[in-house]
Amino acid sequence: MPQTSSLDTDPYASRFGNSWELAPRLDPVVWDWDASGPLSRQQLSDFEDRGYSALPQLVSTNRARSLLAEARYLQSTLDPNLDHVISEPTSQEIRSIFRVHQDNEYFAKVCRDESIVAVARQILGSDVYLHQSRINFKPAFQGKEFFWHSDFETWHMEDGMPRMRAVSISISLTENDEFNGPLMLVSGSHKSYVRCVGETPDEHFRSSLKNQEYGVPSREALHLLVEQGEIVAPKGGPGSAVMFDCNTMHASVGNLSPYPRTNLFLVFNSVENPLEAPFGGTEPRPTFLSYRP
Amino acid sequence: MPQTSSLDTDPYASRFGNSWELAPRLDPVVWDWDASGPLSRQQLSDFEDRGYSALPQLVSTNRARSLLAEARYLQSTLDPNLDHVISEPTSQEIRSIFRVHQDNEYFAKVCRDESIVAVARQILGSDVYLHQSRINFKPAFQGKEFFWHSDFETWHMEDGMPRMRAVSISISLTENDEFNGPLMLVSGSHKSYVRCVGETPDEHFRSSLKNQEYGVPSREALHLLVEQGEIVAPKGGPGSAVMFDCNTMHASVGNLSPYPRTNLFLVFNSVENPLEAPFGGTEPRPTFLSYRP
Numbered sequence: 001m002p003q004t005s006s007l008d009t010d011p012y013a014s015r016f017g018n019s020w021e022l023a024p025r026l027d028p029v030v031w032d033w034d035a036s037g038p039l040s041r042q043q044l045s046d047f048e049d050r051g052y053s054a055l056p057q058l059v060s061t062n063r064a065r066s067l068l069a070e071a072r073y074l075q076s077t078l079d080p081n082l083d084h085v086i087s088e089p090t091s092q093e094i095r096s097i098f099r100v101h102q103d104n105e106y107f108a109k110v111c112r113d114e115s116i117v118a119v120a121r122q123i124l125g126s127d128v129y130l131h132q133s134r135i136n137f138k139p140a141f142q143g144k145e146f147f148w149h150s151d152f153e154t155w156h157m158e159d160g161m162p163r164m165r166a167v168s169i170s171i172s173l174t175e176n177d178e179f180n181g182p183l184m185l186v187s188g189s190h191k192s193y194v195r196c197v198g199e200t201p202d203e204h205f206r207s208s209l210k211n212q213e214y215g216v217p218s219r220e221a222l223h224l225l226v227e228q229g230e231i232v233a234p235k236g237g238p239g240s241a242v243m244f245d246c247n248t249m250h251a252s253v254g255n256l257s258p259y260p261r262t263n264l265f266l267v268f269n270s271v272e273n274p275l276e277a278p279f280g281g282t283e284p285r286p287t288f289l290s291y292r293p
Numbered sequence: 294m295p296q297t298s299s300l301d302t303d304p305y306a307s308r309f310g311n312s313w314e315l316a317p318r319l320d321p322v323v324w325d326w327d328a329s330g331p332l333s334r335q336q337l338s339d340f341e342d343r344g345y346s347a348l349p350q351l352v353s354t355n356r357a358r359s360l361l362a363e364a365r366y367l368q369s370t371l372d373p374n375l376d377h378v379i380s381e382p383t384s385q386e387i388r389s390i391f392r393v394h395q396d397n398e399y400f401a402k403v404c405r406d407e408s409i410v411a412v413a414r415q416i417l418g419s420d421v422y423l424h425q426s427r428i429n430f431k432p433a434f435q436g437k438e439f440f441w442h443s444d445f446e447t448w449h450m451e452d453g454m455p456r457m458r459a460v461s462i463s464i465s466l467t468e469n470d471e472f473n474g475p476l477m478l479v480s481g482s483h484k485s486y487v488r489c490v491g492e493t494p495d496e497h498f499r500s501s502l503k504n505q506e507y508g509v510p511s512r513e514a515l516h517l518l519v520e521q522g523e524i525v526a527p528k529g530g531p532g533s534a535v536m537f538d539c540n541t542m543h544a545s546v547g548n549l550s551p552y553p554r555t556n557l558f559l560v561f562n563s564v565e566n567p568l569e570a571p572f573g574g575t576e577p578r579p580t581f582l583s584y585r586p
Contacts, residue, residue, distance in 0.1 A: 141512050145438070145547050178471060179524045184549070219434050223551040231472045231550060253546040254438050256477070257524060258516040 010279050012156050012164075014195045020218040021195040022225075027164040029190060029245055031125025031270070038118050047123065051190030051248035054234035055241040058116060058171055064238035068173040070106045071097075071135045071262055084288035093139055098288040100264070101133040111266060116169065119243065120268035123167050129293050131155070131166060131269040135173075137262050138181045143255030145181070148222050150194060151267070152246040153215050157280035159290035164190075165273040166246040171264045177235050181255035183242055183263075186222070188229030189249040194221045217249065225249055303572050305449050305457075307488045313511040314488040315518075320457040322483060322538055324418025324563070331411050340416065344483030344541035347527035348534040351409060351464055357531035361466035363399045364390075364428045364555055377581035386432055392581040393557070394426040404559060409462065412536065413561035416460050422586050424448070424459060424562040428466075430555050431474045436548030438474070441515050443482075444560070445539040446489060446508050450573035452583035457483075458566040459539040464557045469529050474548035476535055476556075479515070481522030482542040487514045510542065518542055 007013045011026050029048045033041070039053075047053045059067075075094045080087040084098040100107035110116070111133055120128045137143075151168065155161040176182050194217040234242050244250065246267075255261055269275075275292050278284055284292070300306045304319050322341045326334070332346075340346045352360075368387045373380040377391040393400035403409070404426055413421045430436075444461065448454040469475050487510040527535050537543065539560075548554055562568075568585050571577055577585070 141440075141515070145549065147434075148549065178526065179477065181546070184472065219551070222434070226551050233471065251549050253474075253549055256438065256441065256544050256546055258512070258519050 012152075012193055013279065014153055014157055015198050015215060015280055018197055020197055020221050022221055023193040023195055025164060025191050025193055025247065030123055031165065032122060037122070038115065039122055044123070047243070047245075050187045052185050052187065052232070052234075052242060052244035054236065055243060056236055057239050058169070058241035059110065059113070059239045061237065061239045063110070064171070064173050067106060067110060067264060068238065068262055070104065071137070071173060071264075074104065074135070075137055083286060088139070088142065089144065091142070093142075094137060096134050096136050098132065098134045100135055101130050101266075107133065107135070107264065110264070116266070117268070120167050120169065123243075124165055124268065124270040126270045126272045128268040128270055129291070130266060131161070131291055132265075132267040132289060134265050135262065136265055138252070138255045138260060140258045140260045141256060143181050143261065145254045146252050148186070148217055148249050148251040149215065150217065150247045150249055153194065153196060155246065155290065157215060158278050158282060158285055160276040160278045160284065161269065161273065162276055163273050164245070164247050166267060166269040167243060168246065169241055169243045169266045169268070171239070171241045171266070172236055173238055173262045173264060174260060175237055176240065176261055176263070178233070179257040180259050180261040181252050182233045182235060182261070184231050184233045184251050184253070185242070185244055186225050186229050186249040187232050189225040190245040190247040192225060193247060194218070194225075194249075222249065305445075305486055305572065307446055307450055308491050308508060308573055311490055313490055313514050315514055316486040316488055318457060318484050318486055318540065323416055324458065325415065330415070331408065332415055337416070340536070340538075343480045345478050345480065345525070345527070345535060345537035347529065348536060349529055350532050351462070351534035352403065352406070352532045354530065354532045356403070357464070357466050360399060360403060360557060361531065361555055363397065364430070364466060364557075367397065367428070368430055376579065381432070381435065382437065384435070387430060389427050389429050391425065391427045393428055394423050394559075400426065400428075400557065403557070409559070410561070413460050413462065416536075417458055417561065417563040420564045421561040422564060422584070423559060424454070424584055425558075425560040425582060427558050428555065429558055431545070431548045431553060433551045433553045434549060436474050436554065438547045439545050441479070441510055441542050441544040442508065443487060443510065443540045443542055446487065448539065448583065450508060451571050451575060451578055453569040453571045453577065454562065454566065455569055456566050457538070457540050459560055459562040460536060461539065462534055462536045462559045462561070464532070464534045464559070465529055466531055466555045466557060467553060468531065469533065469554055469556070471526070471528065472550040473552050473554040474545050475526045475528060475554070477524050477526045477544050477546070478535070478537055479518050479522050479542040480525050482518040483538040483540040485518060486540060487511070487518075515542065
């Protein structure tokens with residue numbers, strides 16, 4: 001029986017008791033306003049306000065197309081039963097491939113690209129490392145929806161990430177439009193921490209990667225956050241990106257279009273925010289989900 | 294064992310064999326170009342090209358709000374186990390209420406409204422009657438997706454509608470935006486008839502209203518139709534409407550927003566297109582789905 005999270009020792013405690021709470025964020029969003037580039041002061045300010053930034057061309061279209069070709073090759077050749085490979089709930093079709101910055105030279109190279117890493121360093125005000133990398137496939141006609149969640153809530157409770165000092169960058173390898181299940185974010189939601197109800201079962205990650213059941217924010221909390229901000233869904237072509245704070249609520253609907261939506265998802269954590277024991281009291285998740293340098 | 298559909302006797306045969314086909318439409322889309330109003334010649338021409346028209350204010354905002362209040366009252370008071378009331382697959386929450394033009398005076402009145410009926414008469418070039426009426430609720434956070442389909446394929450095979458001479462009008466009673474699971478249509482898809490594979494089991498309607506399994510167009514056919522046209526999702530406030538041909542492919546994604554999407558859905562059929570025996574060889578469906586005057 002895992003130890004439950006407690007407000008006495010953890011300001012970001014969650015998954016205890018039967019009620020939810022909107023708690024204030026205790027950490028900065030932008031950690032270094034004085035660092036030089038690549039983001040302008042206005043971009044930093046917008047990111048601080050909204051909890052996300054749309055980056056229309058983070059990598060070139062050609063490079064995105066090459067990465068897509070490599071991603072599809074991996075999708076067609078990897079064993080869907082590997083631990084770090086996740087398939088659709090209703091088929092053997094591969095939905096996510098984790099740890100691509102370690103396992104694949106093409107993806108390793110883009111993950112070290114200075115034009116990308118420098119953005120994460122600037123936001124987080126320190127050196128950074130990759131907490132997680134993955135390719136997400138959202139197949140045509142059958143890509144499934146993903147309910148609203150804060151990644152930080154999971155990373156705190158299940159991975160032991162102590163503070164909100166991580167940033168995610170989702171790089172589109174395909175067109176990302178209104179109809180292929182784009183990432184939706186709640187603008188401004190990163191400023192509140194939603195404590196969720198319930199407890200974390202051991203090995204929760206095995207099911208949560210397919211269907212989130214624990215660490216789910218209440219509908220009342222989500223309604224409030226949307227009323228305070230708004231739902232947005234930045235669109236863009238191959239090479240466009242969305243960067244968002246680790247605590248920004250996000251979700252996506254199913255993909256009913258004939259066009260897959262594939263993206264490379266990178267999570268940079270500050271080296272000054274190293275993982276501890278999971279705050280939910282469970283065993284740490286595998287390193288493909290949550291790297292410990 | 295129902296008799297299967299045959300190309301020898303039925304140009305719109307479907308659900309036989311193991312292969313799909315894109316067959317040409319054999320009926321006009323606009324049946325009377327000379328009728329005076331309410332649609333302009335340009336509107337008729339656009340409808341003929343695209344298979345749908347967005348009508349930004351078919352009923353007044355105030356009237357839409359009154360109808361919404363009545364719809365919510367019905368949703369909260371009707372027994373979800375009634376035959377003509379359909380609940381969500383995973384809960385008792387009411388998702389659709391059929392036959393509202395017969396059972397409810399408020400809805401009966403709007404269904405007879407000359408400003409609405411005249412549009413249907415103009416398109417279909419004859420007097421019309423209501424083949425079906427229903428309120429659709431797409432609840433906040435949990436409204437489910439509905440896969441692509443042509444209504445005509447079902448109405449032909451399961452209800453015995455002989456020709457493509459019916460038109461649907463979906464009137465928004467709430468805001469209808471990008472995030473609450475709006476109706477998506479494939480522009481131009483009404484010009485082709487997709488023969489589906491497989492047979493129609495008896496009493497198919499009991500499951501098909503929750504999860505479509507038969508009469509599902511193939512992914513290859515859908516891909517072709519989208520490549521020939523495009524996916525559109527007209528947006529609008531309360532009182533806005535989308536009118537579409539009985540054979541236009543349409544679908545909707547789930548509603549993950551905190552706002553329900555509720556609409557009044559009316560299907561007008563030409564009096565010159567009376568129902569026959571179902572072309573799939575099954576028993577006729579109940580009259581709340583398919584009225585026979």
